[in-house]
Structures are given as C-alpha cells and as structure tokens.
Amino acid sequence: MAYDAIETPFGKTDWIVGGAATYAAYxxxxxxxxxxxxxxxxxxxxxxxMDELKKRGVNLEGVEVVKDKKSFFWSGRYHLDMNTRDxxxxxxxxxxxxNPVIPDSYQGSEFLMLGNVLPSLQISVVQQLKTRPKLxxxxxxxxxxxxxxxxxxxxxxxVDVLLVNDSEARQLSGQFxxxxxxxxxxxxxxxxxxxxxxxxxxxxxxxDQVFFAPALPLExxxxxxxxxxxxxxxxxxxxxxxxxxxxxxxxTAIIVGSAMASFCVEKFGPIRLKExxxxxxxGRIRQFVDLVNFDIELI
Amino acid sequence: MAYDAIETPFGKTDWIVGGAATYAAYxxxxxxxxxxxxxxxxxxxxxxxMDELKKRGVNLEGVEVVKDKKSFFWSGRYHLDMNTRDxxxxxxxxxxxxNPVIPDSYQGSEFLMLGNVLPSLQISVVQQLKTRPKLxxxxxxxxxxxxxxxxxxxxxxxVDVLLVNDSEARQLSGQFxxxxxxxxxxxxxxxxxxxxxxxxxxxxxxxDQVFFAPALPLExxxxxxxxxxxxxxxxxxxxxxxxxxxxxxxxTAIIVGSAMASFCVEKFGPIRLKExxxxxxxGRIRQFVDLVNFDIELI
Numbered sequence: 001m002a003y004d005a006i007e008t009p010f011g012k013t014d015w016i017v018g019g020a021a022t023y024a025a026y027x028x029x030x031x032x033x034x035x036x037x038x039x040x041x042x043x044x045x046x047x048x049x050m051d052e053l054k055k056r057g058v059n060l061e062g063v064e065v066v067k068d069k070k071s072f073f074w075s076g077r078y079h080l081d082m083n084t085r086d087x088x089x090x091x092x093x094x095x096x097x098x099n100p101v102i103p104d105s106y107q108g109s110e111f112l113m114l115g116n117v118l119p120s121l122q123i124s125v126v127q128q129l130k131t132r133p134k135l136x137x138x139x140x141x142x143x144x145x146x147x148x149x150x151x152x153x154x155x156x157x158x159v160d161v162l163l164v165n166d167s168e169a170r171q172l173s174g175q176f177x178x179x180x181x182x183x184x185x186x187x188x189x190x191x192x193x194x195x196x197x198x199x200x201x202x203x204x205x206x207x208d209q210v211f212f213a214p215a216l217p218l219e220x221x222x223x224x225x226x227x228x229x230x231x232x233x234x235x236x237x238x239x240x241x242x243x244x245x246x247x248x249x250x251x252t253a254i255i256v257g258s259a260m261a262s263f264c265v266e267k268f269g270p271i272r273l274k275e276x277x278x279x280x281x282x283g284r285i286r287q288f289v290d291l292v293n294f295d296i297e298l299i
Numbered sequence: 300m301a302y303d304a305i306e307t308p309f310g311k312t313d314w315i316v317g318g319a320a321t322y323a324a325y326x327x328x329x330x331x332x333x334x335x336x337x338x339x340x341x342x343x344x345x346x347x348x349m350d351e352l353k354k355r356g357v358n359l360e361g362v363e364v365v366k367d368k369k370s371f372f373w374s375g376r377y378h379l380d381m382n383t384r385d386x387x388x389x390x391x392x393x394x395x396x397x398n399p400v401i402p403d404s405y406q407g408s409e410f411l412m413l414g415n416v417l418p419s420l421q422i423s424v425v426q427q428l429k430t431r432p433k434l435x436x437x438x439x440x441x442x443x444x445x446x447x448x449x450x451x452x453x454x455x456x457x458v459d460v461l462l463v464n465d466s467e468a469r470q471l472s473g474q475f476x477x478x479x480x481x482x483x484x485x486x487x488x489x490x491x492x493x494x495x496x497x498x499x500x501x502x503x504x505x506x507d508q509v510f511f512a513p514a515l516p517l518e519x520x521x522x523x524x525x526x527x528x529x530x531x532x533x534x535x536x537x538x539x540x541x542x543x544x545x546x547x548x549x550x551t552a553i554i555v556g557s558a559m560a561s562f563c564v565e566k567f568g569p570i571r572l573k574e575x576x577x578x579x580x581x582g583r584i585r586q587f588v589d590l591v592n593f594d595i596e597l598i
Contacts, residue, residue, distance in 0.1 A: 176379065177518055179518045201499075219476055221476075290508075
C-alpha cells in the first residue's frame with residue numbers, strides 16, 4: 001500500500017493511492033469478503049482510504065501503521081506506447097521496516113496471494129500460516145531474480161501459481177520461447193503459471209495445457225499503473241469465491257482478472273475500481289466472451 | 300511468386316521458393332479449388348514448384364513467365380525475437396515488368412485476395428474483373444503508404460477487407476490506439492479490417508464489433524517468412540469454401556488463417572505447408588478452440 005505520482009500522455013497526478021496490495025484488495029473485494037490484507041503504511045496514509053477499504057470488506061488488522069515514517073512512494077512516467085515507463089522516484093520509506101506479522105484472525109485463510117516484495121518476506125508469510133492454504137499464488141519481479149534468486153527459488157517450491165510478465169518468465173527460465181519458459185518454471189515448483197503480456201493478454205500454463213485470455217482492445221489506456229495487481233486481485237478473488245482450483249476454473253479466473261484490469265486502466269490509480277458495480281463487471285466479462293467466441297464446424 | 304534467402308537464429312537457406320502469392324495459394328488450396336493465381340516469375344522458377352501447385356488445384360494461367368529475367372528475389376535475416384528482421388537484398392527482377400492480365404477463364408471469380416504489390420496494379424486487377432467479386436480482400440504495406448498513398452486510398456474505396464499489421468494500421472490511420480485506428484480505416488472504405496499482430500494474434504473489426512484470435516503459443520518459431528500471406532490464404536480460402544461473408548463466418552476464417560500460419564512458421568519457407576493433411580489442419584483448429592474456450596457463469 002503506497003502513494004504514487006504518475007505521468008501518462010493523457011495527464012499527470014502528483015499524489016494518488018497505489019501499491020500492489022491496494023489494487024489487489026479493491027479488485028478481490030468484489031468477489032470475496034473478508035480480504036485479509038497484510039501490508040505496511042506510514043502516518044501519511046489517508047484515513048478515508050482505510051475506511052473505504054474497510055467498507056468493502058478489507059480486513060486491515062494485518063496492516064502495520066508506522067507513526068514516524070511516510071508510506072512507500074513511487075513516481076513514474078509512461079511512454080507514448082504505454083508499455084514502457086521510466087521510474088523517476090522510489091522512496092522505500094516504511095518498506096525498509098516491513099516484517100509482516102500474520103494476525104491470529106487470519107489463520108485458516110484458504111487463498112493466499114503473495115504480492116511482489118522481498119522473497120524472504122513472502123516466505124515468512126507462508127511459514128506463519130499454521131494450515132497450508134488451499135492455494136498459494138505469488139507475484140515477483142526481475143529485481144528479485146537479480147538480487148535474491150536463492151530465496152525466490154525456495155519460495156517457488158512452496159507455491160501453486162506464479163504470476164509474472166513475459167520478460168520476467170524469460171529471465172527466470174533462461175528460455176525465450178514462452179512455451180519452453182513455462183515448462184522450465186513448472187519444474188521449479190508452481191504447477192500453474194500465468195504469463196501476463198499487458199495489452200497482448202495473458203497465458204495460463206499447466207502441464208501440457210495452455211489457455212489464452214486476450215486483453216480487451218480499448219480506445220484509450222489512460223493509466224496502466226496497477227493493472228497487473230488488479231488482475232491478480234480479480235484472479236484470486238474469483239478462485240476464493242468459487243473455492244474451485246481446477247484448471248477449468250482458473251481459466252475463468254484469468255478472464256475475471258483481465259476484466260478487472262481493463263477497468264483499472266481507464267482512470268488514474270484505483271479510481272475506476274472504486275466506481276464500478278457488479279453489473280459493470282458482468283457486462284465487461286460478457287465483452288470478453290464476445291471477443292473470443294467463435295463457432296467452428298470442421299468440414 | 301519469388302525466391303528467398305532466409306537466415307533465422309535456427310538456420311539458414313540460400314534459395315527457397317517464396318512470395319506472397321505462393322504462400323497464399325498453398326494455404327487456400329486446402330479449402331477451395333481452383334485457386335486462380337495471378338503473378339509473374341522468371342526463367343529460374345522451378346518447374347517442380349509449378350507442378351506441385353497445379354497438383355493442388357492452383358490454376359497458373361494468370362502467371363506470366365518471363366524468359367530472359369530472374370524471379371523476384373528477397374533475402375533477410377531475423378533477429379532473436381523473430382518479430383523483427385533486416386532485409387539484406389531485394390532484387391525486383393521480373394517485378395519491374397509486372398502488369399497483371401486477368402485470363403478470361405478467371406472471369407466470374409467470387410473471392411479476390413489482392414496481395415501486397417503497387418496499389419495501381421491491385422486497382423488494375425479489380426478493374427479487369429467484369430463482375431464485381433462477392434468479396435475483395437487486400438494486403439498492403441507501409442512502403443505504399445509512404446510512396447503511393449493516393450492510389451492506395453483509391454483502392455481502399457473498392458475493397459471489403461483490409462489485412463494489415465498493427466504498425467501499418469497505425470501509420471495509415473494516424474492513430475496509436477488500434478480501436479481508434481480501426482474506426483478511421485473503416486471510414487476509408489473497407490467494412491472489415493484485420494489487424495495482424497504476429498505472435499500476439501489478430502483482431503477483426505467491423506462497425507462496433509471486435510473479435511480477437513490468438514496466435515498459437517509455439518515452442519519454436521523456426522521461420523516467420525510467409526506467415527502473414529499464409530494467414531491471408533487460409534482466411535480467403537475458408538470464406539470461398541463456405542461462400543459466407545458474415546462477420547460470424549469471418550471470425551472462423553481468422554481462426555483458419557491463424558491455424559495455417561502456425562504451420563507455416565514451423566519450417567523454412569512453405570515446406571511445412573506442403574506436408575500437412577486435412578487431419579493436421581482440423582487438429583490444429585481444435586487446438587485453437589481449446590486455447591480460448593472457457594465456461595463462465597455470471598453469479
């Protein structure tokens with residue numbers, strides 16, 4: 001949970017709530033309550049935002065508030081193609097002290113999504129849970145592949161689903177072909193692999209099966225910040241709601257995640273995620289059905 | 300119809316049959332016979348290749364053979380990502396004399412695919428057909444947008460379907476968003492627009508409708524040469540076979556085109572296209588169904 005300053009070709013904001021856990025919670029809370037949040041914020045994190053999250057069924061007991069430090073802050077500028085961005089500022093602030101403690105009330109959580117932080121912290125969260133969740137999914141990034149690969153590899157043996165983008169999948173596996181990368185990564189632990197390709201959609205791999213979900217072609221991507229985290233929130237939210245971790249249901253979870261991400265990019269930060277209704281989400285999912293649905297008769 | 304020399308990260312060939320019309324004919328002949336081919340070749344074009352095409356139902360009456368010149372020759376080298384390539388040699392040879400003449404026996408053709416050549420030649424082909432075909436589709440490239448835009452714009456008013464890649468759609472429309480680009484291009488004439496995104500699949504636009512077909516995730520793309528032309532051949536071949544030019548059937552045609560293209564890239568040039576059977580094609584189309592098919596129940 002953090003604050004961001006974002007510049008895109010369409011506008012600029014100097015101070016907007018952000019952070020992977022914020023986006024994921026806003027997305028997941030449409031499908032499952034409570035969302036047991038684990039994070040750290042500073043004295044500057046707005047009470048209104050906390051209240052908004054609570055109202056949506058996000059349990060904040062596991063969110064540490066540090067009285068004398070600021071929240072994590074990130075500032076970036078997107079290029080015209082919206083696929084690439086320059087980081088202008090990264091102020092770790094409270095994140096340097098992050099040592100997640102799982103509240104007793106969170107014990108028994110069945111679906112765990114590990115956001116992108118230091119792999120040793122992700123491991124600590126898994127180890128604090130007395131009963132192994134039904135499903136553990138995780139995000140990570142290239143930075144940890146460069147700087148904490150041993151911990152990352154250890155963590156990979158503990159999880160069911162890895163969500164990464166295409167360049168991260170290539171780096172982790174040493175394979176350029178995503179099909180080959182998926183095979184290598186499954187050998188490292190996760191039985192399910194989601195490779196996110198931004199505007200080009202997402203792939204789900206499991207054994208020899210593969211599923212592809214497109215991104216919705218949009219007139220305008222206003223701000224891509226948080227789209228991947230929103231995707232992850234929708235994905236785990238759908239799985240937790242249905243309590244079904246089959247490959248078939250994971251396909252649906254990918255579509256739900258893609259639908260949530262397609263809302264996220266329409267306005268700055270998580271603004272759009274706070275506006276949408278159940279009807280909006282259902283309508284968007286129907287658009288995905290129309291987008292890929294075809295009848296074929298083999299003659 | 301041409302010869303190519305191709306270098307990819309996986310291998311090298313100094314002399315292999317190529318050319319948009321060759322790929323398109325090999326692909327389309329799986330679905331419709333005859334394929335009435337219009338092209339020009341030199342004295343060096345192999346009799347065996349002509350015989351192979353004829354055997355598959357490709358009518359070569361409209362292929363001019365020039366006795367004292369060589370066939371068009373192209374040589375290129377692909378980069379590691381296979382999405383980009385450097386052209387090493389372009390020898391126009393017979394192409395400088397190309398002035399397509401439609402044989403009488405071709406009159407009444409119902410489905411016309413205009414390969415990527417000088418727009419004035421594409422216009423000439425349309426004008427030579429006494430009965431307007433049921434469907435006219437066309438390919439083009441950025442070079443003609445830079446050098447023959449007036450003719451290209453005139454041609455666009457005469458066709459039903461334009462097939463281009465994403466960067467060409469952006470250049471032609473002046474819009475970065477493909478959704479906006481599709482709107483602009485439909486105003487120029489073609490009621491249907493296919494935007495090919497290589498390994499990221501293809502989009503079909505018509506009015507406010509959009510359909511997305513993924514590319515099959517492959518372990519290895521051996522040689523992408525001709526994939527777009529093979530896609531076009533499969534697309535028009537399916538439409539000609541079914542004689543149904545509805546949006547719904549065009550979706551299927553896009554899947555058929557994608558399936559054919561996924562074979563093309565498995566070996567050098569059109570080699571793989573000559574090997575595959577009806578059963579191979581049906582099996583590949585089933586893979587596309589599995590790739591995107593999901594069940595969703597809106598709860």
